[in-house]
Amino acid sequence: MKASSLDRANRRNGLLFCLPWLIGLSVFLIYPLCAALYYSLCDYSVLLPPVFIGLDNYAGLMRDPLFWKSLGNTAYFAAGSVTLGLLVSLSLALLLNSKVKGLGLYRTIFFLPSLMPVVASSILWMWMYNGQSGLINTGLHSLGVNGPAWLADPLWSKPAIIIMAVWGAGNAMVVYLAGLQDVPTSLYEAALIDGAGFFQRLIHVTIPMISPVIYFNVVLSIISGFQAFTQAFIMTGSTGAPERSTLFYVLNLYNVGFQDLRMGYASAMAWVLFVIILLLTLAATKLSQRLVTYDR
Amino acid sequence: MKGPLRALSHRVSALALITAVASLVVTASSGCSTSRDKQAPRHLTYWEKWTGFEGEAMDAIVDDFNAKEAAHAKADPNYAPIEVEKVTITKIEQKLLIAIAGGNPPDLAGHYSFAVAAYADHGALTDLGPLLAKSGFDRNRYIEHYVQLGEHRGKTWALPLVPASTALVFNKRLFQEAGLDPDHPPTTIEEFDAYAEKLTKWEVTLPSGEKQIQSGYLPNVPAAQKRLLQAGFLPGEPSWWLTGWGDFFGGRLIDGPDTISTANPANIRAFEWVASYSNKLGVGVIKRFRSGFGNSSSPQSAFLSGKVAMVLQGVWIHNYIEKYAPGLRWGAAPFPYPADRPELAGTTHAEADVLMIPKGSAHPNEALAFMQYASTQAVLEKLCLGQQKFTPLVSVSDEFWRAHPNPYIRLFRDLGVSKNAVNIPKTGIWNEYNRELGNAVDLIQSLKQPPAQALAEVQEKMQAALDRDTKILALRQAQ
């Protein structure tokens, strides 16, 4: 079919409007992505030209206990913060969904922490987690419980960071709240008429109706959970002490690439991260096709 | 028709506006050039890591140099003076390499000697050889051990500025209280261990409920009834040389340029000795005890507050004591050696703060001029006196000895000159090696892994890393 002059004009206009993005896409996204692939096959220290070494970097990764440890740490953190975050933010949204007095104040209190710069909240929580004079341990002590050394204890360092992440999950709560308020009351009325109790209403009406929102949020949370960096960097230093328990994937990448200047190796790590996120998103999509209801 | 024409002009004007704003902002952000005439000062950025009194000592030197240059320019209008701007960069080990790699390095930088090998191998430094040759550099003025710290693979990459050495530093009052002679510190490791036991004090809760102070390791008293008040020695306090304990037992971390020797018997012996302290005191006890220590540069630091009686410390300890614990009666002596290895007497960790010229420095000749100035005897003595350390030069003026406030300065210098002065292995993978070793020592001290196993794992991993590096170096040279 011959393109009419209108089509041609439209295409020209469309491309013109999209020009910034086309430039941005190629320069800041596609080129770096391909460059990262090339660098991952080289030894590259920026100051010296890259030397092609084939798949040595990837082989090295497989043998590298730090790689596996950082992957494990990150998976632990992502799983923990996503599930706990989901539970807490969903529960809060459910609690706030009724016409509570002071809704605005509650919403502010829960939402505000999610706006704070991670650097500031990391410093704050670092102080609160202090084994001797921190707020948390002295609070626990007054309840008769001896708190662990938190950030200094390899077993508790990740849970400590997860708790901090959950504190900042207020934005998810707002999303769920909005989603909940979109659920038509007619469905609830129908369920009540059928004699459904609270939990049945929850499981059969509420959750399916907001499942698209939950899905979207969970996917985004997982992706950002795998990128955790700042909290570990600030609270436990760049080595992920103690015993590398908080050596997250991106922290390891940063160390290798920008401290040891092994950019080739770091690029290999970057690509592995990319593939992992891709696979996770695909898995989530497949799962969503079964669990998420997009009916009308 | 007015439509398309107007549309075009709208679009163009909008585009022009955006471009104008953007370019204005871009130029503003990247700054404008400052040179006006040809006698404008040659500006040198110098990144240094020191803060506090050490930083001030260097500030004085920089001020002197700038004044000298200004005077020269005044006398000779055709001379463009060099103007040094010293910028204090904390955690320079994290920031310098990345600045050099980013193409935005300072003209001159002060770093630690153990970074030279890695930086040189990465191509981050300017070879000082040709520059020094032109300027009539006399290597013999320097103490051999310190000047070779700046050399790697046959080339000179950095010059030592302020040296350091480590020794056994102990609290004389605590010695006396424990019935030990403060004028006779331990000379062998075995003696040292015996002293440490006597210097360890606990508050014990007796069955009757009353509290009593007892010394020794008290293995028969259950942990719940004793609280550590004072430790004779803690290998982790301070934690700066945690990876270097092997040196005192004759173990080296590298055996030649191609072999990693972490797991050699002397090192294993050293770290078993380190682990023995965790055994004697108890890992939990040490953790709790240490959590009460303050910052190492504060009156609450372990040694300064009298909580630990003996430490391995560097020549700067005098100033810390002066500042934070002025009443402390302290002594210094060479760190003990194993009784069966008397040839190891006088072993010390001898590193130095060095000056290096990053690759891509905009003013290498000016940087060299400053380095030369800073390495003259008078200036170096002024700097080292201000930092309360000794100089890396062979010749020392009488005035320096007389004016020096550190009562043990001669001891520290003798240690630095001795044949048993050791330095951190000069290898490009030291950063990684140090991290791995630090992690291993962490595990050894927490008694989670026996030293032989932990060290063997590090050796395996680091040997692979070294082989990888050697292979890449060969590939690069073949290119």
Next chain:
Amino acid sequence: MPSPNPLNRTNPLIHLPLLALATLFALPLLWLLLNSVQPREQVGKIPPEWLPRQSYLKVGNETVPVTPPVPVGTDKLVVVPNAGPKRGLHLLVEPTDFHDGQVKLRSQVADRVLEASYPAQLAQSVPAHFVVVKEWFLSKYSSREARVFYVEPSAVQRQIAPVFGNYPEAVRALSASEKDKARPLGELLGKSALPWTHKGDRTKTITFITYLSNTLLVALLSVIGTLCSSSLVAYGLSRIQWKGRATLFSITLATMMVPFPVLMVPLYGVFRSLGWIGTLLPLWVPTFFGGAFNIFLLRQFFLTIPSELSDAARIDGCSEFEIFWRIVLPLSRPALSVVALFTFLNAWNEFLAPLIFLTEPETFTMALGLQQYQSQFGGSEWHLLMGASALLVMPIIVLFFFAQKSFIQGISTTGMGGR
């Protein structure tokens, strides 16, 4: 036990858990703000105290803020030597060291302790139950010596008083050099290096204001860049029918899955070859070329604008840009303000990108400045760390209260969750 109760009655049982959770969530921020105005000695106290308290001593007509009282312990004397190295100073000595008008002083020289006696006068007799307080002054960089008082314990009063002086002291402590730290605050702020001053002006000093202006510059430019580019692209992807727009859109969606850490190494190389490492350019220039998420957002919004408006305008002879500028954009104000708000917030909070791309302290953003501060003083000056953190957080809180509706609406409609 929540769910929208069709009978419109709020279940009373939800108040308790809600209140409990709200308290837990509010505590950390409250702790931050309260700690930031506590005096140094109070911050590390065990058990921790919530309200900032200051000790005061009445000296003549003055009420002097002082450090928390410490018991003297045993009987002592305050003497003033008339001669010797400590001449004229008030010294606290044991009663046995002072008799016949002579005080015995000890000093350490090398590893020996020397004793010497000097004539002295008795200034004050200090019984064992007395306490010692030191004049508490705002800045440890002040050149004035603090006065020391030995008084009855009851003379020292503790009152609730916030120490706002922590903030200027935190600002001062963030400066780069020791010399700068001793300057008066007004002078320091006036000489702050700002990003639009000539790079290399050596009379400028680096302070908190420098970091703040860097952050503001990057944030504002990012907002302008994002608004301009993302709206243009979103328009192209939604309001113009052209072949290939669906493909471009799918690619856009796909790129949302490529996180920054994956790209950061080669991006570093790109900026390096442009010579931009060490400047603020890498932080905001890319925003002028679009961002996948904002494009997606705006596109969705633009799709809700009836196409009849565009069609009518086209018939009238308007160009696409005119339609964009005069019809679509004005209608998109809510979406645009949400994008602007969140772009600003992200730029303010950003840490990893500045960490990698910025090398000169004079270009640091506030987040980076705070981290540098923490790495320098971490573990010792918590009251200043809390003060500096509070300074970073307060603008956000203020912004929130002004733009609350936009924030909430923005998150609700766009589902921006999971940072």
